[in-house]
Amino acid sequence: MFIVKQLYDLQLLDWDIQEREQKLADIQERLADDSKRISAKQRVDRIAARLTDLGTPRRQHEGAIQQIESRIGNIDKRIFSGMVTNARELEAFEEEKANLQRQHSDEEDSLLEILVEIEELQADDIQAKQTFESINSDRESEIIELQSNEATLDEELPDLYDQRNDMAAEYPPIALATYDMVKKRRGGQAVALVERGACLGCRLTLPTHELQKVRTTQEIVQCSSCTRILVIA
Ligand SMILES: [Zn+2]
Structure with missing residues (x-):
């Protein structure tokens, strides 16, 4: 069964890919210069x-x-x-x-x-x-x-x-679509960890009901402030 936390694994992989692509582009630029x-x-x-x-x-x-x-x-x-x-x-x-x-x-x-x-x-x-x-x-x-x-x-x-x-x-297509959309809008970071009741994407403390929802449901919950997909750390 799909759990929202898997989107965080996807984000880590995407960051890893992005970092290597950036390194490769830098290398190619330096080789050409x-x-x-x-x-x-x-x-x-x-x-x-x-x-x-x-x-x-x-x-x-x-x-x-x-x-x-x-x-x-x-x-x-x-x-x-x-x-x-x-x-x-x-x-x-x-x-x-x-x-x-x-x-x-x-x-x-x-x-x-x-x-x-x-x-x-x-x-x-x-x-x-x-x-x-x-x-x-x-x-x-x-x-x-x-x-x-x-x-x-x-x-x-x-x-x-x-x-x-x-x-x-x-992954379910709807989860991927949400991930891709937020990623595009939020500087390449679609998923934010929640730590001590705050969204680490925007650093704001989450309202109690939102925090409760992240803890208890298997649905995708997005930060009401930065729209990132919330995952408990
Ligand atoms: Zn946030």
């Missing part, structure tokens, strides 16, 4: 790309400096060869040399700026790679653990669904 690892990898890639980008201007400035130095060398050779005797020609060479030296100094400043940035990026690169490695290895262990927990839940849940179906099949 690879954002931390992706953003660490993106940082490594951004630094590498910037280092590559700096290669071209670096080579250009280095090439320009070499060219300027060789032109200055040629002018010096001409000046010190003793072949240039004309004062105006000599002056023109000196002027060109001074001009080249200014260019040389500008090129060196630009190159230095790039070299400083490269040095900073190389330090960032080491640090970003270490961070990525650590996040990556943590994530790999996390995935193994999450997948193992997921597999356990995937195995447990079907058994619980079977148990629930078996249990529900034995």
Whole structure:
């Protein structure tokens, strides 16, 4: 024979199922979220790309400096060869040399700026790679653990669904319908235990006649305040 207390067993089973379903959903959400690892990898890639980008201007400035130095060398050779005797020609060479030296100094400043940035990026690169490695290895262990927990839940849940179906099949349809309706309306809790004359669902003391009815009948008695199905603890 069906007794109302069995609805409390159903509620415990439903809570158990719900808790596991929630855990499974959390696990699946965490498995899908690879954002931390992706953003660490993106940082490594951004630094590498910037280092590559700096290669071209670096080579250009280095090439320009070499060219300027060789032109200055040629002018010096001409000046010190003793072949240039004309004062105006000599002056023109000196002027060109001074001009080249200014260019040389500008090129060196630009190159230095790039070299400083490269040095900073190389330090960032080491640090970003270490961070990525650590996040990556943590994530790999996390995935193994999450997948193992997921597999356990995937195995447990079907058994619980079977148990629930078996249990529900034995209950009178009207009892189940009441249970489902109150469960929906009362935040997933259809059954409330009665302890020291109070409904533990809403914490209110039950009127004497209501309490009496729960104690003596086999009918479903609902709390007059929160409508939950009352079961003596
Ligand atoms: Zn109540």
